[in-house]
Structures are given as C-alpha cells and as structure tokens.
Amino acid sequence: MPDRNSILVCVTCRAAGEPLEAPAERPGARLYQALMNVVARRGAPVDLIAVECLSVCKRPCTIGFSAPGKWTYIYGDFAPNERAAETILDAVALYAATPDGLIPWKQRPDALKKGVVARLPPLAPRNDVDLPEAAE
C-alpha cells in the first residue's frame, strides 16, 4: 500500500437552515476547492478525497485524515475558506509526520483539539496476516 496521507472532504456539508445551495456552492464544496488551491500552491504531498456526506451534518464543514496503517480522524467546524484550508494543510503535515496518526497533544492545533468528531484505529492491517514489527 502506498504511504500517502489523505484528506477526506465532505463536499455536501452545509449550514443548517440555509437555503439549499447548488452543489458547487455548498460550504463543503467550497472548502474542497479552497483545499485544492492551497495543495496546488504548496505542492503538498497529500491526496484530497471528495466524499458525499461524512454524516456529521451538525458540524459543517467536516474533514478527515487517513493513511494506511494509521488512526483515521474526523474533524468538524471548519469554515469554507482558504484560511481554514491553510490550517488543515498545516495539520495534515503533522499527521503525515507521525508513524501512527497520533499527533502528540501539545503539538495538536486548537482546530483539531476542539473540532474532533471521532477517530478510528488502523483497520486494514488488522485484517492482514501478521506483519513483522517495524524496527522503529
């Protein structure tokens, strides 16, 4: 499996009570576009994965960090703009630097501390045959 770190982006996220926007105008889609802009500008080594609904509808905009063999994290409460995209890209660089997806608490940006929705342990390796431990 490649060692790429991914940002999942809910492109259907929208604020409750707002009139229904066209799909491309939804806050989630706008955050996805902002992330694409910042990734392109930085040449960041990360995959952006658009997802139709991460089922966190009460905390738009919602994203996730995922990579093979790492904990997956889901975060909410992001604004649909480039400033939020910059924060997310800074944070995924910290995630990418960990072996297991666990960013030490003291290094964790406030947006991740406050915005955490859920996390999941690395699942894929659990289903494979036993692999030798990394030398660390």
Add this chain to the structure above:
Amino acid sequence: MPDRNSILVCVTCRAAGEPLEAPAERPGARLYQALMNVVARRGAPVDLIAVECLSVCKRPCTIGFSAPGKWTYIYGDFAPNERAAETILDAVALYAATPDGLIPWKQRPDALKKGVVARLPPLAPRNDVDLPEAAE
C-alpha cells in the same frame, strides 16, 4: 482480505461528570462485555474489537461498524447493557447483509438513525491497484 464484519467498541466510554470508575466498570467496558455475551449466545459471525477511545466522548457509549470494502459507521448514545447489545447485533446483521455498508434508510433501526456520529468511505481498496468491477 477476509469478509468479516467488525463491531468496534470504545471500552473507555464513560458518562461526563461521573466519578472515575475502574477500567472494567466503565460504561464502554460494560457494553463490550454485554456484546461478548450476546455474540456468544447467538454465535454471531462478527468480530468485536475493543478500542481505547473513539474520541466521541460526549456521546457514550460509542461503537462502530466496519468491514473490508464497506463504509465504516460510528454510532453513539448506547446504554451499557444487554438490551443495547441486542439492538447492536441486530443492526450489524443488516450491515453485514449489504455489499457496501449502506443500510437502506427504511430498514435502518432508530438507534442508528439517531445515533449516527460519522461515516467514512471504504478506504483500503482506494489505495490498491485498480480492481476489475464486480459483475453485479
């Protein structure tokens, strides 16, 4: 990859404001024990995976459904008892019967409709080489 369906169980889940229980007395650990009892009684073909914190601390008890190639779902608000465990086992049987983890809305039990915390698309296959489409 085996085609097993898993229930992730947050064994550290506890109610806010309660005195700190011994680990085995935490609501999450009690739900895990109740699930083990019901799985054994039914001979249910499901893996129980104990997880130390799914980071959904405001909605105990929290669980997840996961299987290779399927959407992963995270649910909260379960009581730590065998009645909840029965509900969860009934629901995971519906999940197991789907090819993609998406239980049709009309079939979805109320506990899953109200308790959903988040969902994630199937990630592992996305990182593999292109596989031929199933004939369907």
